[in-house]
Amino acid sequence: MKNIILIAAPAAGKGTLSELLVEKYGYVHISTGDLLRDASREESELGQKISNMLKNGELVTDEIVFQLLENRLRKDDILNGYILDGFPRTINQAYKYDEIVNKLNKDLGIVVCLQTEYDTLRKRIVGRMLCSDCGSIYNTLTGVNTPKVENICDKCGGSLYKRSDDNEESFKTRYETYLEKTKPLINYYQEKGNLYFINSDSKETMLKEIEVLLHD
Numbered sequence: 001m002k003n004i005i006l007i008a009a010p011a012a013g014k015g016t017l018s019e020l021l022v023e024k025y026g027y028v029h030i031s032t033g034d035l036l037r038d039a040s041r042e043e044s045e046l047g048q049k050i051s052n053m054l055k056n057g058e059l060v061t062d063e064i065v066f067q068l069l070e071n072r073l074r075k076d077d078i079l080n081g082y083i084l085d086g087f088p089r090t091i092n093q094a095y096k097y098d099e100i101v102n103k104l105n106k107d108l109g110i111v112v113c114l115q116t117e118y119d120t121l122r123k124r125i126v127g128r129m130l131c132s133d134c135g136s137i138y139n140t141l142t143g144v145n146t147p148k149v150e151n152i153c154d155k156c157g158g159s160l161y162k163r164s165d166d167n168e169e170s171f172k173t174r175y176e177t178y179l180e181k182t183k184p185l186i187n188y189y190q191e192k193g194n195l196y197f198i199n200s201d202s203k204e205t206m207l208k209e210i211e212v213l214l215h216d
């Protein structure tokens with residue numbers, strides 16, 4: 001299977017698309033946001049530092065992210081194909097990723113850029129709720145995936161919570177960071193010739209469009 005790098009504004013559907021590909025094709029999902037959230041729960045100075053950066057919606061320093069990612073890419077479970085979600089997020093990270101890929105003898109694969117309207121992104125973030133037990137994603141603003149019972153997971157009955165960075169202010173910071181730092185990656189990968197765009201307005205369009213790329 002082709003490795004996939006996802007480039008997308010916050011809430012453009014990276015998590016949802018990854019979930020679909022994990023279920024249908026057995027991809028391994030590597031999210032630097034998840035790696036950082038796990039690390040932020042550790043009771044150490046580093047954990048506290050990461051937790052503060054996440055709360056403010058700032059990018060975490062490269063040194064920390066590179067270390068976590070490289071450790072993850074050394075595990076054997078990813079040999080059949082992985083989706084990289086949330087990395088690289090800057091040109092500097094893209095250069096570093098080229099180095100890591102060479103060092104670990106991995107295939108760069110394809111880079112997929114997800115496209116959705118600004119207002120849809122805002123509602124997805126501000127209304128997003130997650131299940132504390134099974135990780136399922138809900139939304140109270142978009143009308144898609146509204147939980148049947150307020151604050152309760154439809155699938156497992158677990159309680160729903162909001163990520164500390166899923167608020168209006170943090171969304172604006174994250175979106176501006178995306179425009180300034182991450183969007184330039186589109187040119188970088190376009191020049192390499194492995195960049196593709198897909199429409200991420202709904203699960204169905206995303207899956208249909210990515211399957212065309214995977215089977216090419």
Ligand code: AMP
Nearest residue numbers: 032033054057058059060065086087089
């Ligand atoms: P995400 O789950 O991808 O939305 O990421 C949540 C937060 O984790 C971001 O707002 C950043 O603070 C941090 N983060 C995730 N990936 C990276 C990365 N590649 N570089 C720096 N910070 C990151």
